[in-house]
Amino acid sequence: MTETLPPRPIRGATADLPPKWNPGEVEAGMYRRWVENGYFTADPDSGKPPYSIVIPPPNVTGSLHLGHAMDHTLIDILTRRRRMQGYDALWLPGMDHAGIATQSVVERRLAEAGEPGRRELGRVEFVRRVWEWKAESGGSILGQMTRLGDGVDWSRERFTLDEGLSRAVGTVFKRMFDDGLIYRAERLVNWSPELQSAISDIEVDHKEVEGELVSMLYGDGEDAIVVATTRVETMLGDTAVAVHPDDERYAHLVGKTIRMPITGRDIPVISDPYVDPEFGSGAVKITPAHDPNDFEMGRRHDLPMPTIMDEAGVIAGTGTRFDGMDRFEARVAIREELAAQGRIVAEKRPYLHSIGHDSRTGVPIEPRLSLQWFVRVESLAKASGDAVRSGATTIHPAEMESRFFDWVDNMHDWCISRQLWWGHRIPVWYGPNGEMVCVGPDEEPPTGEGWRQDEDVLDTWFSSGLWPFSTLGWPDKTPDLERYYPNSVLVTGYDILFFWVVRMMMFGIYAMGEAPFRDVYLHGLIRDEHGKKMSKSKGNVIDPLELIDAYGADALRFTIARGSNPGTDMSLSHEWVAGSRNFTTKLWNATRFAMANGASPALPLPAVEDLTDADRWILGRLREVREQTDALLEDFQFAKATEGLYHFTWDELCDWYLELAKPQFDDPATADGTRAVLGHALDALLRMLHPITPFVTEALWTTLTGGETVVTAAWPGEDTGLPVDAGVVARVEAAQKLITEVRRFRTEQGLPDRRSVAARLVGLDAAGLEAHGAAVRFLTRLDRAGDDFAPTATVDVTVAGGKVHVELDTSGAIDVAAERARLGRDLAAAQKELDQADKKLTNPKFTEKAPANVVDGIRGRREAAVAEIERVSGRLAALPAS
RNA sequence: GGGCGCGUAGCUCAGCGGGAGAGCACUCGGUUUACACCCGAGCGGUCGUAGGUUCGAUCCCUACCGCGCCCA
Numbered sequence: 001m002t003e004t005l006p007p008r009p010i011r012g013a014t015a016d017l018p019p020k021w022n023p024g025e026v027e028a029g030m031y032r033r034w035v036e037n038g039y040f041t042a043d044p045d046s047g048k049p050p051y052s053i054v055i056p057p058p059n060v061t062g063s064l065h066l067g068h069a070m071d072h073t074l075i076d077i078l079t080r081r082r083r084m085q086g087y088d089a090l091w092l093p094g095m096d097h098a099g100i101a102t103q104s105v106v107e108r109r110l111a112e113a114g115e116p117g118r119r120e121l122g123r124v125e126f127v128r129r130v131w132e133w134k135a136e137s138g139g140s141i142l143g144q145m146t147r148l149g150d151g152v153d154w155s156r157e158r159f160t161l162d163e164g165l166s167r168a169v170g171t172v173f174k175r176m177f178d179d180g181l182i183y184r185a186e187r188l189v190n191w192s193p194e195l196q197s198a199i200s201d202i203e204v205d206h207k208e209v210e211g212e213l214v215s216m217l218y219g220d221g222e223d224a225i226v227v228a229t230t231r232v233e234t235m236l237g238d239t240a241v242a243v244h245p246d247d248e249r250y251a252h253l254v255g256k257t258i259r260m261p262i263t264g265r266d267i268p269v270i271s272d273p274y275v276d277p278e279f280g281s282g283a284v285k286i287t288p289a290h291d292p293n294d295f296e297m298g299r300r301h302d303l304p305m306p307t308i309m310d311e312a313g314v315i316a317g318t319g320t321r322f323d324g325m326d327r328f329e330a331r332v333a334i335r336e337e338l339a340a341q342g343r344i345v346a347e348k349r350p351y352l353h354s355i356g357h358d359s360r361t362g363v364p365i366e367p368r369l370s371l372q373w374f375v376r377v378e379s380l381a382k383a384s385g386d387a388v389r390s391g392a393t394t395i396h397p398a399e400m401e402s403r404f405f406d407w408v409d410n411m412h413d414w415c416i417s418r419q420l421w422w423g424h425r426i427p428v429w430y431g432p433n434g435e436m437v438c439v440g441p442d443e444e445p446p447t448g449e450g451w452r453q454d455e456d457v458l459d460t461w462f463s464s465g466l467w468p469f470s471t472l473g474w475p476d477k478t479p480d481l482e483r484y485y486p487n488s489v490l491v492t493g494y495d496i497l498f499f500w501v502v503r504m505m506m507f508g509i510y511a512m513g514e515a516p517f518r519d520v521y522l523h524g525l526i527r528d529e530h531g532k533k534m535s536k537s538k539g540n541v542i543d544p545l546e547l548i549d550a551y552g553a554d555a556l557r558f559t560i561a562r563g564s565n566p567g568t569d570m571s572l573s574h575e576w577v578a579g580s581r582n583f584t585t586k587l588w589n590a591t592r593f594a595m596a597n598g599a600s601p602a603l604p605l606p607a608v609e610d611l612t613d614a615d616r617w618i619l620g621r622l623r624e625v626r627e628q629t630d631a632l633l634e635d636f637q638f639a640k641a642t643e644g645l646y647h648f649t650w651d652e653l654c655d656w657y658l659e660l661a662k663p664q665f666d667d668p669a670t671a672d673g674t675r676a677v678l679g680h681a682l683d684a685l686l687r688m689l690h691p692i693t694p695f696v697t698e699a700l701w702t703t704l705t706g707g708e709t710v711v712t713a714a715w716p717g718e719d720t721g722l723p724v725d726a727g728v729v730a731r732v733e734a735a736q737k738l739i740t741e742v743r744r745f746r747t748e749q750g751l752p753d754r755r756s757v758a759a760r761l762v763g764l765d766a767a768g769l770e771a772h773g774a775a776v777r778f779l780t781r782l783d784r785a786g787d788d789f790a791p792t793a794t795v796d797v798t799v800a801g802g803k804v805h806v807e808l809d810t811s812g813a814i815d816v817a818a819e820r821a822r823l824g825r826d827l828a829a830a831q832k833e834l835d836q837a838d839k840k841l842t843n844p845k846f847t848e849k850a851p852a853n854v855v856d857g858i859r860g861r862r863e864a865a866v867a868e869i870e871r872v873s874g875r876l877a878a879l880p881a882s
Numbered sequence: 883g884g885g886c887g888c889g890u891a892g893c894u895c896a897g898c899g900g901g902a903g904a905g906c907a908c909u910c911g912g913u914u915u916a917c918a919c920c921c922g923a924g925c926g927g928u929c930g931u932a933g934g935u936u937c938g939a940u941c942c943c944u945a946c947c948g949c950g951c952c953c954a
Contacts, residue, residue: 495952567887588916643896746922846937854900
């Protein structure tokens, strides 16, 4: 039994690492060096396998928020790891021109500056001003990305409105136009009176609102008929009243006309099976130009479709006194007018119903009949669904697939024209004689009298839908395109699955003949500390830059990675990030301590038989952790991978191995081996942590190894650490249990850590722990028994290899009550275990039907419980009466 | 109205057929020669409710209650 405990030398701090990690002082310079050294620059000629991810392009108007931080952290983890694994990794950055958002910003600035507005300036001058704004104030997010440490290839930065991408947009438009997949039609579209533009279905949010349901009387005398509406003002555009064909009540009216109040128009009563005879009076007013259902009915019955509002939602062209009134104003005024005429027969208020709202401005949508451009989506959507069904593209987590399928299987044609100026102008020219010509990007538009280009621009999502290949040079066959398409992975929030992912799938398959990415990882949203959505109005928005300033970029990244379970939202607060900062500090101090003791991966690892159990245990755990980390990251399980590294670092490497290493450093027989083991373990650990926490690992790893950078260091391979040896694990866990039990005794006896306690360890050899005596004594602060040793207490610990008696001289009477309480808890726990085991084992059905290994397991637990009860009972009986 | 998901320790979340876990918070002790952004020990849960399947259910099924999201 080895029980030597020589005095330990005072060790100084290493000169290479400052005592404290100061991310704010180091990060910017470190990032600059990475970029300048070209670590993030992809190289198609490298001969390495390619790995590519394109950034979800942030709006040019945007600044970094936690949603971006989420995307970027996860993408950076994936690409940094692949780069270390020897891939030619490309993370391509860029921005979206964000049509509506950007145009709004510039218009607002013009107004604030008292300058002429958009219309006064005219299209050319206004667009020039937007570019000017972009050059001065746009893209601040790019600088903010460097704060996070994003390993993007800045040499390949793109913008959706730059020359190359505009050419891609024009090429796709022309091709789809020629293929009949883009068409122009007069349709009822979602019109935003605020934006004064059409928007697509997906940009409409349906919200329950409290409105009113007003029942009005149309016609007179026997021909009178009651209809109900929530939008009274639309009566100005009614061109029919419809009833169900089988509805006896109105059979006599079908085919006749009735006179409308206010407008005095005569409109027909028609029959259509679409009408629900159970709803209201069974008769409905038909306003084809302002309601989607009515529009369909109008088409079926060839009804006139008068538009009664202008682009801003103001009543216009009705020839009534209501012209010039806002739609909501008119709603009230017309109702009052009808009431005065005695034509209001019922009013239900509040009446809860669903209304579409412009998702950007929040104003209620006004369905409006207008001439717009559409993408015929059916074949494209089907192909997108098939790409996922066939496994060409895999969506993670799989639960999100059903949402994707529901969407692509029921998709409506996509309205792509916007009545804005900032964006890709529709490349169609109209001739003086009704000609319509779609002009490709490399073609000359028709010239001559009377030719003019379409005024509208394309939906922003049209150009972002091309992003996975337009950014790589398409339509040219560039080396980048050849190599990096399809992209390896797409990482984005599930909230833009339909907006963006589906469009990229459609365009990618159409233009490239192949889905744009092999894997789609959809992450959740970041919420506040109580799981509430962050919003300006709630005042619970956290600025990622503020977090970086306070805790360092690594802490923010670590927090995000640790919270990112697939498909689920995460809560984030300062406390969480502070906890991650503590982790980086822990890592810093551990490495500093190791280096101060001469740890280095350059030292040769001794042969297995020359290593201590602790050495072999930590190297075995290192191997397991590396395997687990790889498996989890391959499966996009960021939270679990990060959590695993956290616990390995803190609980195993720091709390156990570093403590066990202290006595090993003091023993010349083990000191060198310990330095090598610690050096190897930290080297591998820092490399595994680098994708998550790039800055602190760069500082530590370069110092520890003398290497140039960890960014391009090799990812730990299968030979990391050592194979796990069950015997080693059992012995180390036994020692840990012994140590914990003695500490527990000391704590409950109120024996301060400093208080020297003489003790004798009996049975270490029999338990196979003869080599662990020094460590047990060191970590429990037990001194060797002297000649005058007079034990006053005993702690018995049952471990895998046997039973260890620790006899202690506590220099006086022990606290019997505390000891009785401690043993009492142990006894109760053992008794509960025994009861549970007996309950199962006395049930013949259990022993018959349960698998043998389960039954054996329970038997083993029962035996252990019996032994524990015997031990604890004995200790209790031996205690003096209190 | 249709669909999806969630209700597990005070808070935020893992676990998802055979011994209830983590982080934070909390309690007690500690100026130990890496770290108080720390160390050690501990407290804390009839796993939403009610049925069912099973030898056995936090885990599977059904219903209900509560919450969230998507679509119409």
